[in-house]
């Protein structure tokens with residue numbers, strides 16, 4: 001089953017639009033992990049197992065593993081997610097973007113080495129830089145459109161041909177790059193107006209929405225502004241607010257509660 005079908009099936013089966021972000025920071029792990037050489041894997045796997053019930057997707061962030069020389073842990077974690085939670089798609093957050101020959105290697109890295117169902121990509125180098133990802137019709141390509149961070153507007157809001165650059169990204173991806181039906185966009189929860197704007201351009205294409213929780217975005221406003229007519233279309237992603245909900249021995253239960261609370265907040269807004 002391809003990424004888009006798997007995502008739709010998971011939205012339906014779980015009733016959840018929550019994407020659980022896996023961004024390991026060992027300094028924030030409970031003290032029981034001190035001295036564990038497999039702490040990164042063990043912590044992330046425990047969080048994933050505790051939150052799976054409330055998740056429509058998992059999103060490991062590659063820099064959080066690579067900076068720790070823990071790429072092996074990331075490979076094993078994704079293998080664990082596939083075997084223990086087979087219906088839940090895994091999005092590798094790598095924000096790749098480079099000339100075609102290099103992008104081909106990034107696509108192999110994401111889809112072969114890590115066996116991710118989808119990867120985040122940066123559109124700035126243009127279509128040929130994203131094409132190696134798009135060509136994997138069964139995998140998702142989640143393209144940055146209007147990011148969650150404070151400086152998102154520095155470039156993404158620049159007016160080009162009468163409208164902001166992020167709108168061009170939304171239009172291009174929806175009308176030209178999505179021939180295989182495997183594209184999604186990233187729009188931050190911190191920008192509800194832009195979420196509404198992008199939804200109006202792209203029809204039912206999924207939107208990955210980071211920025212709730214630690215970055216302060218409002219999950220209800222996300223749903224009001226950007227859910228599709230059937231009340232789906234969104235992956236509302238949270239990392240730190242779930243991962244580090246408690247630094248005590250109850251960290252996994254606290255993570256599960258944080259994921260459940262986010263699912264329930266979203267469900268109320270979906271009506």
Ligand SMILES: O=C(O)c1cc(=O)[nH]c(=O)n1[C@@H]1O[C@H](COP(=O)(O)O)[C@@H](O)[C@H]1O
Pocket residue numbers: 021023061093095120146147148149186187188210211212213214215237238239240241
């Ligand atoms: O592509 C992403 O996932 C992403 C895009 C964006 O615009 N903003 C954003 O925060 N992210 C990622 O989403 C996660 C947000 O983490 P929290 O703020 O802890 O929920 C991090 O892994 C970011 O790298």
